[in-house]
Amino acid sequence: MxxxxxxxxxxxxxxxxxxxxxxxxxxxxxxxxxxxxxxxxxxxxxxxxxxxxxxxxxxxxxxxxxxxxxxxxxxxxxxxxxxxxxxxxxxxxxxxxxxxxxxxxxxxxxxxRSPMFEALKRVRAWIPIDGTYDLGPGPRIAETERELSYAFSRCMTCGCCMEACPQYNGRSEFLGPAPIAQVRLFNAHPTGAMNAHERLEAIMGRGGLVDCGNAQNCVEVCPKEIPLTEAFGELGRQTTVLWLKNLLRR
Amino acid sequence: MAQPRIAVVGGGLAGLMATIRIAEAGVPVDLFSIVPVKRSHSVCAQGGINGAVNVKGEDDSPEIHFYDTVKGGDFLAHQPPARAMCYAAPGIIYLLDRMGVMFNRTAEGFLDFRRFGGTLYNRTAFAGATTGQQMLYALDEQVRRHEAAGLVTKYEQWEYLGMARDGAGRCVGLVALDQRRMTPRAFRADAVMLATGGPGLLFGRTTNSAINSGSATASAYLEGAWYANGEFIQIHPTAIPGEDKLRLMSESARGEGGRVWVPRRKGDPRRPQDIPEAERSYFLEEKYPRYGNLVPRDVASREIHRVCVEEGLGVDGKMMVYLDLTHIPRAELDRKLGGIIEIYEKFTGEDPHTAPMKIFPAVHYSMGGLWVDYERTADGFLDLASPKNHMTNIPGLYAVGECEYQYHGANRLGANSLLSCIYAGQVGGPAAVTWARNQKTAAADVAASVFEESEQRWTRRFAELAQRGGDENAYVLAEELGQSMLENVTIVRHNDRLQATDAKILELAGRWKRAAVLDQSPWANGPLSFLNQLEKMLALARVVTLGALRREESRGSHYKPAAPKRDDARWLRTTIATSSPDGPSFHDEPVDTSLVTPVERKYD
The missing domain is CATH 3.10.20.30 (Beta-grasp domain)
Incomplete structure (x- = not known):
């Protein structure tokens, strides 16, 4: 009725x-x-x-x-x-x-929700361009790559995933799903990839990727259906490679 | 002189671009916004950004873009700034691309471009159907980078109240309200740049965001800034109804091949899918064979009005038509228009892949806004070294983006607003830096009494408003304002009804004095803030209404059946409203049409 x-x-x-x-x-x-x-x-x-x-x-x-x-x-x-x-x-x-x-x-x-915006600073969620003066076109990107990245660039910093995450609360150090997934976005960009290690280092320590408990609640509630857990998997690989590289460099 | 400091008010595309340019010059910025900047109204822009990059082998050029822009604006835009913007457009798109905006790509990995209204070229770069959001995020990220480096200080959830001016009238700072503590505070600034967006809320429910009251702009107007071409309000032909707002269905839907139609038979009860081709009237394609569904917005909205109101062919007997995408392959729709398809499905429960959308015209954009200056070069561009660019008539007060009137004349072309916002920020930011560096006295050295007095004036006002009792509700008054403006000051304008609307606004202003504050809290008191905003909105509503009454012609978005022709001899002029104790007083000034000669505007 x-x-x-x-x-x-x-x-x-x-x-x-x-x-x-x-x-x-x-x-x-x-x-x-x-x-x-x-x-x-x-x-x-x-x-x-x-x-x-x-x-x-x-x-x-x-x-x-x-x-x-x-x-x-x-x-x-x-x-x-x-x-x-x-x-x-x-x-x-x-x-x-x-x-x-x-x-x-x-x-x-x-x-x-300012902690979310602060977290975006910590993970250096930006492309470090040289300046706004005219330097011609950006790098060429395949449409398929673009589509994957677009899914992550639609994150509204709305906080749904943070709310659903059992690991995130006002007291924990965990950065939370949304800011971490942004690392995936910027590391995939041809220019952003040049300083991918800086972003990875920001999510390798305490409060970073390892604090994810893999409950997968975040993807369930994301209003934009951002493949958050896929990003965490990909970033897991990227951080492992970096960790090994750092180890060998020592 | 001490290191200058500049205040930017508003964190949409224009404000953020200005902030980046000022920070890049090494000048610290205080950035004020009523919402976290990432939630600014620019997120709502869908279809794309124009720039004649010419990737489709069409021989497009910035000069053609310029011509389309001034013709689209019915020749009311000053031509040198419009031309400079169009020539800068390809570089702007490249810059955004370098910042990481996820623009759609061609098969070869180049930026893809699509059609938009008022042009015959594929000139619009796009990121799905959420281009504004994607661009805003890219600028937000760059600003965050400057913030992390200490050059930008954000004051989010702070509301602009008014200027601080020295004895000579120069704007040396502002007073802003912390929306949590509810305390006005003065800030020193060597230049203040307003980037506060449009005044959609004057019309109640529109395609605008809930924050677009226009009150910051109105406050500047009430404090002496000129307001130009206020009567030019864009009605977008394709929105969907809602109880809280009217949601836009991007022009890009037609750019990608969407077709507008109504059943030929009045009151046809059949489902749109069941009405055969021959019994549909594709009225835009029929009347405008060259531009078809992509005529400019003012033309399309008037046609919808004609078909629905005058001919009575509106769907369900309403001012409503079909926007049909069902012939476009599903995958292509999702890839290029996913954002709006999603909105339509979510808010109407219907699937545009299989059934035509039901859409209707809605208030969308203000071509008018604060009057701003510019310095032209001999060859018809902008002198980018000049501090005059984007300065209002008040020394040291700048305006960029939808809150100012430059670039669009009497009607804005689709996908030119993202361009004008970025361009204004790109030009206005450095102009403010030049101005600030040229001043003999820094704002930091201006007598403290200037700021104390401004702050106290607003503190007293808020203390007075906080005491306000009475039998009126400010939100109800705002709704009545919106209804009256919507009925009388949109697609079709009649002088008697404009006069009645002005009388209504005056009545509302009287009742505003009896509006209670509704909330006694000293913390995060929205109703208190709104009470202040509403008074300013009412003042601005008079500028729009009386500007329309005064202009005895039809041009662009301004249409009077009693004066249906454009009258260049009398009205190829910029309307300028100045605030006086009795309301707006008007004068007008000539338009720079030195580059192309105005001709009759035709799209058939």
């Missing part, structure tokens, strides 16, 4: 130090609604299901078409972009919204 009203249960928290609390909302159903449009409805009339006045729920959002990664949250316990969570595609009953748990809560559904 189609819904006539949408019931939501939302975990709220005023600031990083908590404490969390739950609030319930009931809003009229309209065709084509997603979780974001429910939150937009709430801010136009911030009143709980019980009729108590409250403040609008805070969430992060930008593109609203699952290419920016901003609006990731737990929808019925699953990490995903709330823009792509269509109400009619969710099971009947109450929709539960919670902030991601592996990051510090800023407020309500907003979390601080």
């Amino acid at each position: 189609p819904r006539t009203a949408i019931e939501l249960r939302i975990k709220r928290q005023d600031g990083p130090s908590g404490p969390p609390r739950w609030e319930e909302f009931s809003i009229p159903w309209r065709a084509g609604m997603n979780v974001i449009s429910c939150l937009m409805e709430i801010r136009k009339r911030p009143v709980t299901k019980q009729g108590a006045k409250t403040s609008p729920v805070m969430w992060e959002a930008s593109c609203l078409e699952e290419v920016c990664g901003a609006c990731t949250m737990l929808v019925n316990g699953t990490p995903r972009q709330s823009c792509a969570a269509l109400v009619d595609g969710l099971p009947e009953g109450v929709i539960t919204l919670e902030p991601l748990t592996r990051f510090t809560v800023v407020r309500d559904l907003i979390v601080d």
Whole structure:
């Protein structure tokens, strides 16, 4: 039976130090609604299901078409972009919204994902170009190679894989799946390959590739179906080769 | 003079490119953005970036690209900057390629190019159908590299509030709001560069991101910056409806062979797959045999309006038409258009491989924006050594990207926006460095009182807003604004309805004074920030609406049935709005058309 009203249960928290609390909302159903449009409805009339006045729920959002990664949250316990969570595609009953748990809560559904961006610095996730002046075309790349790399370059730093990973949490040193997979991307690029060893060294120590427990949860939740575990396999080979080279050089 | 320091506001393509160029010159950058820069609206750009690299043996050239661009803009763009941009385009594509953008390749491993609107050449480089995202990521990576090296300091989740100006009126810094602590803070800067994107939210639901309020630009306008050609708003012909936003279906769908049609019979109840070829009207191909489905966006949107509203042939009786990709092989679709196919499937539940997409026009882009200067050379290019390029009328305040008006005139060609963003950053960044180095007094040496006063002004304002009670809800007011703008200030414009819209905006501005803050928290208070933004949005909405009322002609995206012809004698002019206590006051200035002579714009 189609819904006539949408019931939501939302975990709220005023600031990083908590404490969390739950609030319930009931809003009229309209065709084509997603979780974001429910939150937009709430801010136009911030009143709980019980009729108590409250403040609008805070969430992060930008593109609203699952290419920016901003609006990731737990929808019925699953990490995903709330823009792509269509109400009619969710099971009947109450929709539960919670902030991601592996990051510090800023407020309500907003979390601080800056550790992911910091990790991208650590693994040197960039092509070290000489400069922006005109140096002519870049290297030629086979379309098949390009397709493989494109799959990794679509990573939105959304945090779904980090949330699902049993090895990643606020306290562990593990860099997490997304930043490590970026090493695969840059090492495959003809220019990036020139300093592949720097990136590999960044993931060879503690907190790097060896901390991956191979639970494979990351690929399950990645909204862009990035072949993360394949990257880890490939990087395992690359790090082993580098380790042997370093050993022989000693 | 002390080492200069430059502030860039906005971390989309234009802001990031400017940041890279400034850092490359050895000048430290403070980079402000309301979202982590990787989540900026540039991610939404899909189809590609134009540049006449000429890899398909078509004898394409930057000069033809330039001509297509100014013709596409109905000759309202200043020609030297547009020409300089088109000549720089191949180099820009090569640069992005060197940065690692995963552009699609030909069989031989060269960059591949496809067709786009308003041209007959394969001139658009693309990375699947997520080109903007891929380009943004490449620039984000380069900026991160400069950040790691200590040249760039990011202030993410900080919102631009206003300028700090010295006694002579020079912009010497800015005030920004930490969206968590909710405290305004002044920053010194030898130049401030706005790269804050478009004002889509003025129209409610559009193809724009949730962050595109236009309020930063509007704030600059309210503080004295000129706003140019505000009435030129691009309506993209092909989007899909949504309750929170309208999602774009890239023009590249037509570039790859997608066909637009409606059933010839009004209210045909059959499934589109069951309607035979002869009973379909491919109305763009029929009326424009040369350009077909790839006429410029303003033309296509008007045609959809004509077919659906005037002839009543819209699908389901709505302003909706079919965009058909079903004749294109599945593998090719996935390789070249995967990104949008995925969006369509996810948000509508239907499969564009097997059924035509249902699409409709949506507000997409602002050709207008902050007025910026340029220095031309005798032979009709830009003098890249000049600090004037991309400077607003306020000394030391620069603008790059969609928030400024250069390059596109009255209508932007598809895939020229990624180009103009990068080019503006590439030119604007060094111009700001030159300006900063030429100043006798560094921002660091300007009296502290200048910054204290600016900061206190905003602190007082936010303290006042935080107390605000009342019976109005700012989000409801924004929705009403969007509805009114959408109904009256888009594809077809009538003076009486524009006047009524202005009256509506004034009514909303009155009600804004009674809008409650909704949230008492001193931490991460979004509603407080939005209350401030909304007042600025209302001011900018008047610029767009009254600019449209004033322009008594039809040109590019601006169409008035009561004045259906272009009038070069009177209106080959740039509209310029200046803020006054009574709202916008307008004047206009001539357009540099010294390189090619405006002709009637035809695509048939």
